[in-house]
Every structure is written in C-alpha cells, then in structure tokens.
Amino acid sequence: MADDALFEFLHMEIVAHVYKEQATREDIDKERVTCVSTLELMGFRVGQGLIERFTKDCPTFKEDLDIMKFLCKDLWSTIFRKQIDNLRTNHQGTYVLQDNKFALLTQFSTGKQYLEEAPKYLAFSCGLIRGALSNLGLESVVTAEVSLMPSCKFQVVIQKL
C-alpha cells in the first residue's frame, strides 16, 4: 500500500515537470492553458481508474446528489484521508465542495502568499473529480478556487446531455 507522502511528492514533481517542459516550448499564455489541461487530463484518467477499481459492492445511486455525497465522503476520504467539509448546491446541477485543509495545498504556508501558484496544484484534482464522476455516470465541468490556503472550493457543474 503506497504511502500518502509518495503521492504528494509525485504530484508536486508532476506539476513541476509539466510547467518546466512547457516553458521550454511555448509562449507564456499558451503555456498556462496547456499545462493546466495536461494536468487536468491526467487527473481525469486517474479519477476514472479509481472508480473502475471498485469491487462489486459498488453502490447504486438514486440521484445526482447521492453521487455527490459519495464523492464528498467516501471517495474524498479514500484519496485525501478526510471528507469534504462543506457541500452546497443550488439543486439545479451546480455543486460547491469546500475542503478547508486540502491535502495538496498544505505544503504551502497558510494565507495568501502563494495564491498565484495554487491553480497549478488544483488542476489534477479537478480532473480527478471529473473523471470519477464520469465513471459514476455524470458528465461535468470542474473548476477550483482558492482565496485562503489551504482551504479551497471545487465547483462542479453537471452537464445534462
């Protein structure tokens, strides 16, 4: 069983690598978009993979809200060792998940110092959420927002096809 720290170190190194690689190739604006989407896509595949590894006791969900609750409680605890602290919804397909001490941001000092850097470290996790939901039957758009480290909010907008 791989230790938490290993994933955290790997994640940090992946972010560093993606940005270093892009910096040697493109101009700044394009670099930022591509890096984030590369990380998001990696997270997406991992999120899908996590759900696939589920044993046959995969629960059946009655509504979207049940899936979101599962994500916030079971999945989040499995991945980040804690549950989402706050889940809000407008009951029209938009959900906001708040994590007051997000595992991938705790390496930064608390406060506003590295706010600019934060999105780099959230892209993978946004993809992770999107990938997990995709395999649970929900297509979504996931974005993240940080105003005070290490607290962050993930916004999930369910896409109705």
Added chain:
Amino acid sequence: PLKHNSELFTLTYGALVTQLCKDYENDEEVNKQLDKMGYNIGVRLIEDFLARSSVGRCHDFRETADVIAKVAFKMYLGITPSVTNWSPAGDEFSLILESNPLVDFVELPDNHSNLVYSSLLCGVLRGALEMVQMAVDVRFAQDTLRGDNVTEIRMKFIKRIEENLPVGDE
C-alpha cells in the same frame, strides 16, 4: 470498498508514464525523464523518511541496504524486498521485489519494449542517498513487466560524497 490510497499512487504513476510516452519520441528518453523526476523526489523524500523513521546513521553499505529494504520500502510502498547477491567487495547488492506495486494492472504495449517502467524508483533511491552523502548507481537488472520472474534492482556504491561540495540540481 476502495483500498485506501494504494491505487492513487499507482494510477497517477501510470498516467505520468502515459503522458511521457506521448511527449518523448523514444523509450530511453522516457526512462531518463522518469529517473530525473525520481531523483527530484528522492532528494526531498529523504527528509520525510528521516523524520518519520527512527534510523540513525548507517555505518556501512550493508546497513544501508537493510534500511532501504526493511524500513524505507516498507514505509512507502508496503513491501519488503529481499537483499541478496552481494558483490565480494561488498559494494553492490540486489533488491529482489516479488511484487512491484507500481505495476499493478500494467502491461507494456508492444512498441515500448525498451521502456523501464519503474525508472522513477532508481532516481528516488539515487537522490535520497545522495542527500546522505552516498553516490550510488541504481538500475533494474530484472523486470516482471519485461518477462522476468522477479523485479531486481541492482545498487552499486560509487563513493562517499564530501559534505562541503554543493549538490547540483538536475
């Protein structure tokens, strides 16, 4: 239901390898990148390791080998490789992994026969040991993904690093 976290690292590593195979033209380049990234992780991981384990300074390479196999691998990957195949000079040994957590559910596609999938591990070991003043060479001698029965990591002691020499960042 979900095994806590073991899948997350394995899956993330898999996604990384997939991405690198897209970014780079040949397997050797991917191996190099994985090794480099592993090195960068290793130089930081050692602090985490020293803080969390209660191992003191190793007196010789044999002690180092034991600590790597019985403490470090156990702590980070949940496995305990065996330490064997010591060279007569005592400067080289093998770690035999019956199972390799990185490769659960992984199959190498046909066009990647030169890919050393777990190259990250070599870099991690090299980087971590460099931080405790040991220059080592680490490579995979056997790999279950490439058809061998076991995974064998060969580690060779090169030299002790003087403490006042600056360590380059790769």
